[in-house]
Amino acid sequence: MKILQKLKQENRADDMQALVEQIPYAQFLGMKVERKGNELTTVLPFKDMLIGNPNLPAIHGGVLGAFLELTSVIQLLFLTSCESLPRTVDISIDYLRSGKPQDMYGRAIVTRQGRRVANVRAEIWQEEKAKPIAASHGNYLLTPIDS
Secondary structure, eight states: OHHHHHHHHTTOTTOHHHHHTTSHHHHHHTOEEEEETTEEEEEEOOOGGGEEETTTTEEOHHHHHHHHHHHHHHHHHHHSOOSSOOEEEEEEEEEOSOOOSSOEEEEEEEEEEOSSEEEEEEEEESSOTTSEEEEEEEEEEOSOTTO
């Protein structure tokens, strides 16, 4: 991915917000990244277009899943020396609560990292971190298959 190379050349390899702005779907959602020390928190500001069920109202499950996956990928890029976006091998998502019409926050932990594959667990929440609205466990390919 050219943006990763450009950020490394400019000595901004840890500028994850600049990277997020180059991912079209993350940009469409309005996703942001906050960094405090070695910890990344992803933020998804609420927009009306995120509502999937206007009767409740509740945020669309696809938005929750995409936010979890993007949170995991950004954490992997932050911690590894990947030259391109990690590819999702598989992901399982647990929907725990309805997403209310308000901002969401996410954090991911790399639970295992090998040379080619990494396992990542992510959670997203709204009001309290102790009450996640969804969680995921995914496996991601770090290097291209033909390398």
